Every structure is written in structure tokens, then in C-alpha cells.
Amino acid sequence: MLQINEIEVYYGAIHALKKMSFEVEQGNIVTLIGANGAGKTTTLKTISGLLRPKNGSIIFNNQDITKTAPEKIVDLGISQVPEGRRVFSTMSVMENLEMGAYLRRDKKGIADDIENVFTRFPRLKERQKQMAGTLSGGEQQMLAIGRALMARPTLMLMDEPSMGLAPLLVKEIFSIIKEINERGTTILLVEQNAHMALSIAHQAYVIETGEIVLSGTAQELLNSDEVKKAYLGG
Amino acid sequence: MDAVLSQYIDPYFLRIILIIGINIILALGLNLITGVTGQLSMGHAGFMSLGAYTSAILTMNYGVAFPTALLGGSLVAALFGFFIGLPTLRLQGDYLAMVTIGFAEIIRVFFLNFEPGGKAVGLSGIPQETTFLTVWGLVAVAVFLNARLLSSRTGRAFYAIREDEIAAESCGVNTTRLKVTAFVLGSFLGGLGGGLYAHYMFYIDPQVFNFTKSIELLNMVVLGGMGSIPGTILGAVLLTILPELLRVVAEYRLMFYGALLVILMIFRPNGLLGDVRIYDLKKRWGLGKNK
Ligand SMILES: Nc1ncnc2c1ncn2[C@@H]1O[C@H](COP(=O)(O)OP(=O)(O)OP(=O)(O)O)[C@@H](O)[C@H]1O
Ligand SMILES: [Mg+2]
Numbered sequence: 001m002l003q004i005n006e007i008e009v010y011y012g013a014i015h016a017l018k019k020m021s022f023e024v025e026q027g028n029i030v031t032l033i034g035a036n037g038a039g040k041t042t043t044l045k046t047i048s049g050l051l052r053p054k055n056g057s058i059i060f061n062n063q064d065i066t067k068t069a070p071e072k073i074v075d076l077g078i079s080q081v082p083e084g085r086r087v088f089s090t091m092s093v094m095e096n097l098e099m100g101a102y103l104r105r106d107k108k109g110i111a112d113d114i115e116n117v118f119t120r121f122p123r124l125k126e127r128q129k130q131m132a133g134t135l136s137g138g139e140q141q142m143l144a145i146g147r148a149l150m151a152r153p154t155l156m157l158m159d160e161p162s163m164g165l166a167p168l169l170v171k172e173i174f175s176i177i178k179e180i181n182e183r184g185t186t187i188l189l190v191e192q193n194a195h196m197a198l199s200i201a202h203q204a205y206v207i208e209t210g211e212i213v214l215s216g217t218a219q220e221l222l223n224s225d226e227v228k229k230a231y232l233g234g
Numbered sequence: 235m236d237a238v239l240s241q242y243i244d245p246y247f248l249r250i251i252l253i254i255g256i257n258i259i260l261a262l263g264l265n266l267i268t269g270v271t272g273q274l275s276m277g278h279a280g281f282m283s284l285g286a287y288t289s290a291i292l293t294m295n296y297g298v299a300f301p302t303a304l305l306g307g308s309l310v311a312a313l314f315g316f317f318i319g320l321p322t323l324r325l326q327g328d329y330l331a332m333v334t335i336g337f338a339e340i341i342r343v344f345f346l347n348f349e350p351g352g353k354a355v356g357l358s359g360i361p362q363e364t365t366f367l368t369v370w371g372l373v374a375v376a377v378f379l380n381a382r383l384l385s386s387r388t389g390r391a392f393y394a395i396r397e398d399e400i401a402a403e404s405c406g407v408n409t410t411r412l413k414v415t416a417f418v419l420g421s422f423l424g425g426l427g428g429g430l431y432a433h434y435m436f437y438i439d440p441q442v443f444n445f446t447k448s449i450e451l452l453n454m455v456v457l458g459g460m461g462s463i464p465g466t467i468l469g470a471v472l473l474t475i476l477p478e479l480l481r482v483v484a485e486y487r488l489m490f491y492g493a494l495l496v497i498l499m500i501f502r503p504n505g506l507l508g509d510v511r512i513y514d515l516k517k518r519w520g521l522g523k524n525k
Pocket of ligand 2 (some may be wrong): 040
């Protein structure tokens with residue numbers, strides 16, 4: 001579904017991604033784990049068109065999207081839950097969800113999908129008129145996920161959805177991710193919480209200073225000594 | 235009409251009411267750029283002067299009809315808005331503010347040396363074509379179109395850009411295009427206000443459109459509530475009347491505006507009306523159908 005071929009991304013002189021290659025297969029949850037500053041966010045931003053690689057290519061459903069504009073990429077079916085949630089804080093929950101469907105014109109479909117999001121996240125339904133900035137961290141994360149779903153993505157990019165959440169909420173968020181995937185959305189999940197990510201993922205890659213250093217099925221990485229030592233706390 | 239009105243209303247009040255209208259148009263333009271879309275512009279007087287000079291020269295030197303001249307001035311301002319809007323794609327906050335201040339200064343210095351504009355002396359004898367009806371008619375149109383725009387899908391996207399540009403982009407908003415659009419529409423209204431002003435005052439000179447004027451307009455937007463149409467109108471009304479009441483502060487206008495900005499930022503960071511948008515009011519009052 002998605003192929004990343006030797007992309008190189010720079011921030012000025014900083015070489016953030018070095019010939020990075022990996023693949024996301026349709027129907028899977030693929031996770032990219034790595035420490036702070038490894039280049040996870042950079043990878044997702046490059047896929048969604050917010051950053052441009054200097055070299056290399058990104059292929060989505062056999063189409064080269066390396067130079068495609070971000071809004072076109074959303075239109076093609078890739079939406080993202082950005083790092084740190086980034087909800088529109090002075091807009092209501094409802095308006096945030098509507099923004100997620102910005103490129104869609106099918107009023108009926110949008111209304112249905114808002115209902116679906118509310119069914120999945122009853123807490124958002126209760127707070128639909130509340131300003132997003134006044135939601136708790138967990139609720140904001142749910143809203144960010146809901147907003148991304150409103151674009152009806154076939155591939156969803158998620159940047160550290162567990163960041164800053166209490167363990168119980170992290171569990172809840174991960175079970176939601178799993179459920180979204182089971183309903184047919186492919187997921188590329190970036191995480192520092194390697195244990196949780198590997199427990200729900202099919203395929204996994206380990207990224208260090210802009211390079212993929214290890215890859216395999218999630219199960220393989222869970223059992224790998226290197227991963228255990230570096231990311232799973234022994 | 236104006237003659238009739240002046241029989242009933244004191245000319246001094248009539249004049250203030252008219253200037254309030256012009257300021258509302260100017261401030262609505264700046265509100266689109268800074269209040270709604272969040273691109274800090276501190277050079278709105280630059281667009282105003284482009285509209286003022288262009289339209290005045292058109293009516294005085296080329297015998298162009300007033301409505302056409304007014305449109306011409308607004309279009310010239312909008313064209314400059316387009317070019318000033320382009321750097322906003324790369325610049326944010328303070329840097330953009332600096333570019334817009336620089337732009338307005340360059341325009342001012344240009345008119346200081348512009349022969350057809352009378353250089354430092356300015357232009358006088360501009361036909362007084364701006365009437366009470368023209369101004370308030372255009373205010374009504376501007377408010378109506380602004381309200382339509384801001385309650386539309388595009389309007390929502392403008393607010394989204396202000397809230398979080400990256401998130402807006404990841405929702406599929408073409409932030410590049412919309413930021414430039416906001417600048418073009420906002421500067422068009424700036425030019426329109428300038429043209430109305432010139433054809434009301436008889437007389438313009440480059441000093442009218444100085445930095446203080448830009449800050450005064452910015453204050454109107456901030457005072458009432460960034461991004462809110464009722465707020466902007468309230469801001470324009472208050473900041474037209476207040477300086478009239480406090481004639482003494484005339485000398486210290488910039489200081490007064492600076493202090494006002496600081497006080498607002500501390501006590502009412504969202505302005506007097508907060509972020510009340512027309513469609514919120516509609517919802518609150520149960521008017522019309524919600525989009
Ligand atoms: N805007 C930027 N300008 C310059 N350097 C940047 C910028 N954004 C990221 N970097 C650098 O690129 C590298 C990769 O950053 P990135 O944000 O992709 O890391 P990450 O894996 O997402 O980290 P974290 O887990 O902390 O979110 C880091 O060295 C970072 O300092
Ligand atoms: Mg990151």
C-alpha cells in the first residue's frame with residue numbers, strides 16, 4: 001500500500017532521515033518505534049506532504065506522491081493524527097470533526113461519520129458543543145483521532161497517541177486503534193511506548209538517528225534482545 | 235440625502251458616524267487577515283493609502299467616475315495584498331509583522347516622493363463624493379459578505395489556520411492559498427476604506443496613513459475580539475468615538491493605543507466580545523438554519 005524508498009530529509013544542515021526505506025502493507029498496523037529525536041515525526045510529516053524529501057520516493061497505491069501537496073494526499077486517503085494532538089482549541093468538538101471532513105462534500109456521509117465517531121467516543125458526544133481547548137488530554141486525543149477518521153482514510157498516520165496520557169487511557173486509546181484497524185483502516189503508528197505499540201502491531205521497524213536499524217514482525221521484535229534492552233527496559 | 239440628514243443631525247455627529255462606517259470597513263479587512271486567519275499585519279494603513287491615492291488620482295486627473303475609481307483603488311490595494319501575502323507563507327508572527335510595517339513605510343515614503351500625489355503636501359480638492367448612504371450601504375454589504383464568508387466552509391478553514399496551521403493542513407486545507415486569499419480580501423477592504431476616506435476628506439497626505447493609523451486599526455480588531463464581526467464593529471465604533479472624547483490624548487495617540495493593547499492582553503486577551511462569530515450568535519439566538 002505504501003512504499004518509502006530511500007528518502008532523505010534535511011532541516012537546513014541537519015540530516016534528519018538517511019536513505020530511509022520501509023513498507024506498509026494494506027490491512028496492517030505497522031509501527032515505527034524509536035527514541036526522542038530519532039526521526040519518527042519527520043517520517044510522518046514527509047509522508048503527509050508537510051516536508052519534502054531531497055531524494056527518494058514515496059509510493060501510495062502505486063502512485064508516486066513524493067511531490068504531491070498535503071491536501072491532495074488527504075484526498076487520496078491518508079490522514080494523520082499529529083503529534084501533540086493539535087486540536088483547534090477555540091472551536092467546538094463538533095466543528096473540529098467537521099474540519100476533519102473538510103475535503104468531503106457528501107453531507108449525508110459526513111453526518112453519518114460524525115455519528116460513528118460519537119458512537120466510538122461517547123465522551124465526545126456529551127461534549128460536542130464544548131471548546132476543544134477545554135477537553136482533557138485524553139479527550140483531545142480522542143478528538144484528534146475522530147477528526148482524522150472524518151476524512152475516511154484508508155491509511156491513518158498516528159504520531160505518539162499515547163504521549164502524556166495516564167496508563168489506563170493509553171490502554172483505551174490502543175484498543176481503539178486496534179478496533180479502527182479491524183474495521184479496515186491501515187495504520188502507521190509512531191510510538192515511544194514500544195511495548196504497547198508492539199503488542200497491537202503486525203509489522204514493526206526500529207528507527208535510530210534517521211535510519212531503520214531493525215525490522216520484523218511485531219512478535220519478532222518483542223522477543224529480540226536488542227529491542228528488549230533498548231526499548232522495553234531489559 | 236446628506237443634506238436632509240444634516241438638517242436633523244448635528245454635522246459634527248454626522249461626520250463621526252460616517253468615519254465610524256469607514257473605520258468599520260477598514261477594520262473588517264484587517265480582521266480577515268489578523269483576527270480570523272491569524273496573520274499579524276501591522277501595516278493596514280499602507281493598503282488604505284493605496285486605495286486613497288489611486289482613487290483620488292483617478293477621479294481628479296482622469297475624470298473617472300467615483301464608483302469606478304473606488305473599485306480601482308480597492309483592486310490596486312488587493313494586488314499589493316497579494317504580493318504582501320506571499321511572504322506570509324514562510325513568515326510567522328513577529329517576522330510577518332515586521333514585513334507589513336516595512337511595507338506600509340515603503341508605501342508612505344513612496345507617496346512622500348510621488349509627484350502626481352502632491353508629495354509631502356498631499357492631494358487637496360478631492361471631490362467629496364463619499365456620502366452617508368455610500369458608506370453605510372457599503373458597510374452593510376461588507377458585513378453581509380463577511381458573515382457569509384466566515385460561516386462558510388472556507389471561513390471555518392480560515393479560523394482553523396489561525397488555531398493551528400499544521401493541523402489545518404493535515405485536514406486538507408490548502409493553507410497557502412487561503413492565507414493569500416485572506417490578505418487579498420483584507421487589503422481590498424483596506425483600499426475601499428481608503429478611497430471612501432479620500433473622497434470624504436477633500437484632502438489626504440502621506441502622514442494620514444502612518445504607523446499610528448495601522449496600530450489604531452489593529453486595536454479596533456483586537457479590542458472587540460479577534461475574528462469576530464460584531465467585535466470588530468464594536469472596536470471600530472469605540473475607537474472612533476473615544477479619541478474624539480479624549481481630544482487631549484490626540485498628541486499621545488500611539489502611547490494610548492500601545493497602553494490599550496497591553497491592558498487588553500492582560501485583562502481580555504480575547505477582546506471585549508471574545509470570539510463571538512456571527513454564526514455563533516445565530517445559533518445562540520436560534521436564527522436561521524445552521525450550516
Ligand atoms: N523544524 C526542525 N528544524 C530543525 N531540526 C529539526 C526540526 N524538526 C526536527 N528536527 C530534528 O530532526 C531530528 C528528528 O526529529 P523528529 O521530530 O522527527 O524526532 P522524533 O523521533 O519524532 O522525536 P520525538 O520522539 O521526541 O517526537 C531531531 O534531531 C530534531 O532535532
Ligand atoms: Mg516526534
